[in-house]
Amino acid sequence: MPVCLHLDRLLHKRRMSLAELADRTGVSASDLAILKSGxxxxxxxxxxxxxxxxxxxxxxxxxxxxxxxxTPPDAPA
Structure with missing residues (x-):
């Protein structure tokens, strides 16, 4: 798919878990997992x-x- 999501990269960079992001945004952990997986x-x-x-x-x-x-893994976010 030509549109790529880099949620995993941002979470890792900010040392934040998916569960913490779900709590802070109000978006369900399962919806965020779908976004994270692409x-x-x-x-x-x-x-x-x-x-x-x-x-x-x-x-x-x-x-x-x-x-x-x-996007290749080493490309800038």
Whole structure:
């Protein structure tokens, strides 16, 4: 899929667990797990806003567009 989510990278960088992010955002842990795994087919703006607020980032830090496939692991977030 050409749109890649980097939630796992941001969580690791901020030393935050998925459960902690779920508590802070009000988004269920199962929904966040779907986002983290890259299996999500949609993302609400309210969810994106909550993620950006709690992770202290911009939408472009969470999402990237790679028309030729996933972003390599060593690419900047």
């Amino acid at each position: 299996d999500a087919r949609a993302l609400r703006f309210t969810t994106l806003e909550a993620l950006c607020r709690e992770l202290g980032c911009q939408p472009g830090d969470i999402l990237t567009y790679a028309p030729d496939g996933p």
